[in-house]
Amino acid sequence: MIEQAAWELFQPVVAYPKNVHFRAASLPDATPFHTACYPGRNLARFGVRFRHSLQRQAAGKLIYLVALAVNENDRDKIVGGGKLIRGEKVFEIVDLIVAPAWRSQGIGAGFIAIMLRLARDAGASAVEIGVLHENRRARALYRRIGFVEARELNQPGKKPATILRRPLS
Numbered sequence: 561m562i563e564q565a566a567w568e569l570f571q572p573v574v575a576y577p578k579n580v581h582f583r584a585a586s587l588p589d590a591t592p593f594h595t596a597c598y599p600g601r602n603l604a605r606f607g608v609r610f611r612h613s614l615q616r617q618a619a620g621k622l623i624y625l626v627a628l629a630v631n632e633n634d635r636d637k638i639v640g641g642g643k644l645i646r647g648e649k650v651f652e653i654v655d656l657i658v659a660p661a662w663r664s665q666g667i668g669a670g671f672i673a674i675m676l677r678l679a680r681d682a683g684a685s686a687v688e689i690g691v692l693h694e695n696r697r698a699r700a701l702y703r704r705i706g707f708v709e710a711r712e713l714n715q716p717g718k719k720p721a722t723i724l725r726r727p728l729s
C-alpha cells in the first residue's frame with residue numbers, strides 16, 4: 561500500500577489541457593522556445609544558454625522539460641519550459657515559464673507535479689524554488705502545491721526573493 565504522502569505526489573494537482581504534453585528539451589527546441597516564451601531576449605544569447613543547459617542535461621546535472629501543445633495541423637508547439645537541477649538531496653526548480661497565452665490552464669502546476677515526481681524518483685528529499693517577492697501569483701501557485709517558505713534571499717543589487725521548499729516524504 562502506498563503511504564499517503566507518496567500517493568499525493570502522483571495525483572495531478574490540476575488538470576492541464578489534454579493536447580499538452582511534456583518531454584525533455586532538445587536542440588531543435590531552441591528557436592521555437594525562444595519565440596514562445598522569451599521573444600524580448602537576444603536569440604543568440606538565449607541559444608548559447610540553452611545549449612549550455614542541454615550539455616548539463618546530457619551530463620545528468622539537470623532535466624530541462626518543455627511543454628508542447630499539439631495544434632490543428634498535428635504539429636507540436638512549445639508553450640513552456642523549466643529546469644529541475646539535481647542536488648545532493650535537495651533539487652531545485654529554475655526558469656519555470658509558461659507562454660502568456662497559455663497561462664492559468666494548469667500547465668505550470670503540471671510542470672511542477674512532473675518535476676516533483678522526477679525528483680522523488682531520483683532520491684531527492686525536497687525540492688526548492690525561488691520566487692521574487694513581487695511575483696505574488698507564482699508564490700500563490702507554489703503554496704497551493706505544498707511549498708512552504710524556507711528562507712529569504714536579500715542579495716545586494718538583486719530584487720528580494722524567497723526560497724520555498726516542498727518536502728518529498
Ligand SMILES: CC(C)(COP(=O)(O)OP(=O)(O)OC[C@H]1O[C@@H](n2cnc3c(N)ncnc32)[C@H](O)[C@@H]1OP(=O)(O)O)[C@@H](O)C(=O)NCCC(=O)NCCS
Nearest residue numbers: 574575656657658663664665666667668669690691697698
Ligand atoms: C508562474 C507561471 C509559470 C505559472 O504558470 P501557469 O501555467 O499559469 O500556472 P497554472 O495555470 O498551473 O496555475 C496558475 C493559475 O491558473 C489557475 N488554474 C489552474 N488550472 C486551471 C484550469 N484548468 N483552468 C483554469 N484555471 C486554472 C490556478 O488556480 C492559478 O490561479 P491564478 O490565475 O490566480 O494564478 C506563469 O505565470 C509564468 O510563466 N509566469 C512568468 C514567469 C514566472 O514568473 N515564472 C516563475 C518564476 S518563480
